[in-house]
Amino acid sequence: MTLHLINKTPSESSALSDSLSAVSEGDALLLIENGVYAALPGYAALFTRLPGSVQCYLLENDAQARGLKDLNQEFRQIDYDGFVELSCRYSKVVSWF
Amino acid sequence: MSDSKKSFLIINRKAPYGSSAARDALDVALTISVFEQPLSLLFLDDGVLQLLPEHNAAAIGQKNLSANLAMLEMYDIDQLYVCSRALEQRGIRPSDIKLNITLLDQNGIATLIKQQDQVLSF
Amino acid sequence: MIFSIVITGAPYSSQASASALQFSKSVLKLGHRIHRVFFYADGVHSGSALATPPQDERNIPAEWAELAREHELDLVVCIAAAVRRGVLDENEARRYEKNGHNLSPDFNLSGLGQLVEAGILSDRVVTFGA
Numbered sequence: 001m002t003l004h005l006i007n008k009t010p011s012e013s014s015a016l017s018d019s020l021s022a023v024s025e026g027d028a029l030l031l032i033e034n035g036v037y038a039a040l041p042g043y044a045a046l047f048t049r050l051p052g053s054v055q056c057y058l059l060e061n062d063a064q065a066r067g068l069k070d071l072n073q074e075f076r077q078i079d080y081d082g083f084v085e086l087s088c089r090y091s092k093v094v095s096w097f
Numbered sequence: 098m099s100d101s102k103k104s105f106l107i108i109n110r111k112a113p114y115g116s117s118a119a120r121d122a123l124d125v126a127l128t129i130s131v132f133e134q135p136l137s138l139l140f141l142d143d144g145v146l147q148l149l150p151e152h153n154a155a156a157i158g159q160k161n162l163s164a165n166l167a168m169l170e171m172y173d174i175d176q177l178y179v180c181s182r183a184l185e186q187r188g189i190r191p192s193d194i195k196l197n198i199t200l201l202d203q204n205g206i207a208t209l210i211k212q213q214d215q216v217l218s219f
Numbered sequence: 220m221i222f223s224i225v226i227t228g229a230p231y232s233s234q235a236s237a238s239a240l241q242f243s244k245s246v247l248k249l250g251h252r253i254h255r256v257f258f259y260a261d262g263v264h265s266g267s268a269l270a271t272p273p274q275d276e277r278n279i280p281a282e283w284a285e286l287a288r289e290h291e292l293d294l295v296v297c298i299a300a301a302v303r304r305g306v307l308d309e310n311e312a313r314r315y316e317k318n319g320h321n322l323s324p325d326f327n328l329s330g331l332g333q334l335v336e337a338g339i340l341s342d343r344v345v346t347f348g349a
Contacts, residue, residue: 002210007234007348014142018110022141024207033234061241062234080245087343088220088251094108094216097348103339117300121227121260124299128331134339215338217225218346 001026003090007033007097010043015096017046025051028090030083031058031075039063039071047074059083103214104135109144111219113162114154119147122219123165130172137176138169139201139209145183148194166196178209222246223255223337226262228349230279231272235347236265240282242345247290255293255337256283258326261349263301266294268323284325298328 004027008015016038019029029050031038036058038046047056060077071077078086087093107126111118122138129136140148152163169177181200184191191200201209210216224243228235239256246253258265270280287294301322302311308328312320322328338344 002216005345007238014110018142021203022206022210024211033238080241081249083242084245084249084251087222087345092214092216093343093345094210095218095346095348097218101339105335105338117260121300125331125334128335129338132332132335132339134335215341215344217338217344218348219227 001028001090003027003086003093004029005093005095006031006035006038007095009034009037010046013097019094019096020046020050022094023050023054025053028055028057028086030078030086031056031062032083033059033062036062036066036068036071039075040068041070041072044072044074047072057082057086102134104137104212105129106137106139106210106213106216108139108141108216108218109147110142112143112146113152114157114159118219119144119162120160120165122217123162123169125217125219126169126174127165127172130174136174137178137209137213138174139178139180139206140183140198141180141206142183145179145187145189148177148179148196148198149189150193150195170197178206180206220251220342221254221340222251223257223341223344224253225257225259225334225337225344225346226265227260228347229261229264230270232261232264233349235349236262236279236283237277239345239347240279240286242347243286243292247286253290253292254341255295255333257334257337258294258296258300259331259334260297260300261304263296263304263306266296266301266306266323266326267321269321280323284323287325294326295329295333296322296326297334298330301328 113119
């Protein structure tokens with residue numbers, strides 16, 4: 001199972017949409033850097049077709065830096081330690097930028 | 098102790114010449130083949146534009162990428178996978194591409210990624 | 220777990236190097252090993268000893284150097300990517316008859332073979348892209 005790392009906003013690049021096309025059951029998504037903006041409620045529709053088995057995470061440091069509150073509840077907020085733990089839990093990390 | 102062979106996948110998502118991504122990816126691909134590790138290349142999104150034939154990079158003072166891509170076959174890198182939707186979106190017909198490629202749909206791409214040990218993105 | 224980290228963005232121009240630095244610190248804190256950090260494409264600029272940010276800003280190249288010294292990390296800057304971008308060690312400066320060299324002493328210039336080897340020997344490779 002793969003951890004997909006996305007660091008761009010939905011407008012900045014096709015990173016997010018490409019990653020969403022490439023996920024398999026049991027994979028996970030982690031939004032970091034500018035990628036955390038995709039967790040704004042306005043973008044919720046982008047994620048509705050994700051298989052239920054795909055867990056979604058975002059890096060809280062990047063969300064805090066950007067003053068983001070009331071984000072999409074589907075995204076669990078983690079810190080860098082959590083990022084490392086996810087990297088261990090999933091068998092590989094694919095970066096989308 | 099880690100396995101001595103790991104399968105590598107290189108994901109190409111950028112058009113050539115406007116950034117170094119395409120060339121950087123190719124240099125890594127050639128190095129991986131020197132190390133004799135199983136290697137696949139996946140072309141997604143703007144990455145498929147690298148595969149258009151008849152580049153003439155001298156016109157902007159760069160080296161031709163298409164020559165290096167043709168070299169892949171010489172290096173036994175023959176697993177070139179191309180997103181069929183990316184081609185369609187750009188109005189490129191598979192027959193326009195002069196390399197030996199395998200078209201993949203979304204499911205095929207997800208499966209390809211699942212099968213690899215290491216994935217490098219460019 | 221054995222990690223290798225790949226960085227393709229320049230410090231300040233993107234968050235890549237800073238994010239990778241924080242990630243690396245967590246990797247080490249949690250007791251994992253870092254086999255190699257490989258700086259490719261614009262990532263090579265993290266290896267510049269001349270980077271001089273304002274006093275009230277992070278000095279990312281210096282932080283990498285300090286982390287390397289503290290944990291004996293192998294920080295590798297891709298030689299081809301570096302030289303064409305003006306990041307040279309003493310050898311390359313001499314080879315190309317340049318007036319100065321700027322690779323930070325805690326980094327090494329080497330080829331893409333080091334990236335591939337890292338991929339072969341590491342359990343996890345994490346790329347921080349520009």
